[in-house]
Structures are given as structure tokens and as C-alpha cells.
Amino acid sequence: MPLIPLFSAFFLPRGRITRSEWLTRVAIAALVCAAFGNLAGNAFGDVGSGLFALLFIWMAIALATQRLHDIGRRGSVLVFAIVPVLGPIWVVVQLLKRGVEHANRFGADPAARADYLKVNIAE
Template sequence: MSWYLKVIKNYVNFRDRARRKEYWMFTLVNALIALGIFVIEMLAGIDGWLYGLYSLFVFLPSFAVAIRRLHDTGRSGWWILISLIPIVGAIVILVFMCLEGESQSNKWGQNPKFGGGYL
């Protein structure tokens, strides 16, 4: 949960780097919360507005952590636009998110795995 809160707190940080663990833990907790909201909506008979509010709440943090993850692999945040290409774009982004980050400092900062990055 601390990784999730770390991403939420840094929701407008588009300039640093994010480890794989930070990205994937955020994604896991985000998916579990979304699933919980979906189940609550189904049981309560609500027609999706609660999930819509949550999606709006996590849109910017999700976008920012994806860009920081791309920075960790040595790519510009503009690579996120490749996800607009159906199927192929999603596969490319998935591969990028799974790749190990650069072990040295790059133009977006120090390796966050070894103490670099933000709080």
C-alpha cells in the first residue's frame, strides 16, 4: 500500500524515474481497488458513477508513474503515445514496463533502486 500512496502523492511528477516495483505495485493495488468498487456497485445496484469518480482520481497518477517508468528504461515519456496504436501499442508499452531500468544515472535522474529519485 505504501507504493500506491507514494504514486498518489507524486501525482504531478513527470520528470523523475520509477522502479518496476513502484509501477507494478501501484498497478496491482489500483486493480484491486477498482475490482472492489465494481463489486460494491454490482451489489448496491449503482450504475458506475463511483468507478468513474475513482478512475478520474487515479488518471493523472497512473499517467505520471507510467512516464516515470519509461524514463527509468531510458525512454522519453512521449513513448506513452505508442499505446494509442491498437493491440501493438499496448504490447510495446507492456514490454517497456517490464524491462529493467538503466543501472546508471540518465537524463531523468539517478537510479531509484539505489537511493536516487524522489521521496
């Protein structure tokens, strides 16, 4: 995967992703940041591991925003996560909802398979 699409997939809060893509990308981000954070923590102390913690928070917010775009919501609803107890629960429920099955203002449906089972009998 080229570097620019990889960067936008993890760091930019644009576009839409499916639930499975979201969970996969969050897991990858967590594992990478934990591993490199541990190495940086051993080499540079709390500052090194703190930088990777901040990097993970940035990626988690960007990925959650992409996921919210799939259900037609803005990323700004993540602010509700600061409401004690009910806020994080509500945000997780939103993140796990099924995405809309058509294009919305945030882009095309990432789960659409337009040419699935299309047979060209002319050949």
C-alpha cells in the first residue's frame, strides 16, 4: 500500500469506512502504537511513550470520525464521549451501527459492490 493512502486511511478524518475496517484499523493502530511506545518508553522515558499515546488518540479520533461518516453523522458527535457514563456508551453504539446503504454527503458507500455477480455474456 503506498504511503499517502496509508497516511490518509489512519490519520485523516475524511471518507467512510465499514465496521470491520474500523475495528481492524483501530486494532492495528493500537498494536503499532503500543509496540513503538514501549520501545520509545525504554529509550526516552515517559516522553517517548507519551508521544505514541497521543499518536494513537489522534488515529482513534480520525478512524471514529470516518466510521461516523458511514452512518451519516459528523465527527463532532465524539464530543459526547466526555459526558460521564452515558456519553461513551452512546458513542460506542453509534460506532457499531450499520452504515447507510447509499452515498451520503461524506462519500460513496464503502460496502457497495456494484459489479458483484455481473456476468458479461457477450464474450
